[in-house]
Amino acid sequence: MPSAALSSAPLVLIHGDDGFAVRERAHQYLHHWATTQPGWEQEIIDAQAGNTDEALRALSRLWEAVQTLPMFGAGKVVWLQNCTFLGEERVASSEAVTDALAQLAEQLKGLGQQNVRLLITAGSVDRRRSFYKAVEKLGAVEHFPAWSLADRFWTAEAQQWARERLAQHNQRISPAALETLLELVGPDRQQLATELEKLSLYVAPRQQIEQADVEAVVTRHKQARAFALVDALGERHLPNLLRALDEALWEVRLDSKKSELGLLYSLISKVRLMILAKELVREGWMKPSSSRDPSALDTFKRQLARVPADRLPTDPRFNPLAANPYPLFKALVQSANYTLAELIRAMRLLLECNQRLISSSLDEALVLQQTLIEIVRRSPQPASRAAA
Structure with missing residues (x-):
């Protein structure tokens, strides 16, 4: 910039x-x-x-x-x-x-x-x-290059830009609200400016924008539909997941730069992050978190900064310290919706989905839909446990 x-x-x-x-x-x-x-x-x-x-x-x-x-x-x-x-x-x-x-x-x-x-x-x-x-x-x-989902640093730049824009009106935004805003808007500066203006008017005369304000007035932008897909997977909410998949597949048909494999890789990244989050908790470096706690994101960042650097991958693609922390924070919260065994099974199912998308003549939408249903559905409890 x-x-x-x-x-x-x-x-x-x-x-x-x-x-x-x-x-x-x-x-x-x-x-x-x-x-x-x-x-x-x-x-x-x-x-x-x-x-x-x-x-x-x-x-x-x-x-x-x-x-x-x-x-x-x-x-x-x-x-x-x-x-x-x-x-x-x-x-x-x-x-x-x-x-x-x-x-x-x-x-x-x-x-x-x-x-x-x-x-x-x-x-x-x-x-x-x-x-x-x-x-x-x-x-x-x-x-002035456009922000892009492919750039892992776009959120940091967008956060700074949004804060500076709000400061011109003597307003502030909480970290959780800002992360939610970017998740809904995506890497679109003009749309972000529009939503900031809406929020500024909505909260006036208050100076602080909270997450509830963002959820009340901000519209999910089309570039953010990939976020909706992985978020619904993390929430383990099948109706939302299938609806988000339909919207994402519609975008694929309209945009030649997007593909079903691209959607699959975003889902793989989400599951990988949830597995990493569970491992960080198992090692004692993190504590399970709730997005309802207003200070949860700041607490998470402090915990993340204390993770020993020599215990993390050197490849920045897999190192949580080398990327925007919010996706990992969200994965930490949502990992509570799955057991570690279920997440490992999900990775296997996504690998099989990848093979079917590449080598078979099956309908791509159907393959993705079947895979996501298999991941999200809960295994029936044994009769003895159910009775208990």
């Missing part, structure tokens, strides 16, 4: 696939320049180009705007907005566009001597291109 401090450079490029963050940062610069340079004109140039001619027209308009200053010696702020020809797009690879960008880079070398501020925002940017390297030398570049 870029620093919160704004650059004093006359040329700023903000890019990344987190469009919400890019727009917010752009407006911070515009507000700053409007405040520090009152009376300067603003000109916005739409740089969304579907073909080479549109890209060349946008670049021509940009250079014309930079050269044409207002009367009476005032300055100008120019925003080249939503530029779509700085990455690896077909338009960007055009020889005419490449040459025009190279020429623009040369022309911008004297920008610092003029009363002009140039802001460029884009999604994809190819850092290998000469224009990008020229902007790096002449001004400032800020990158």
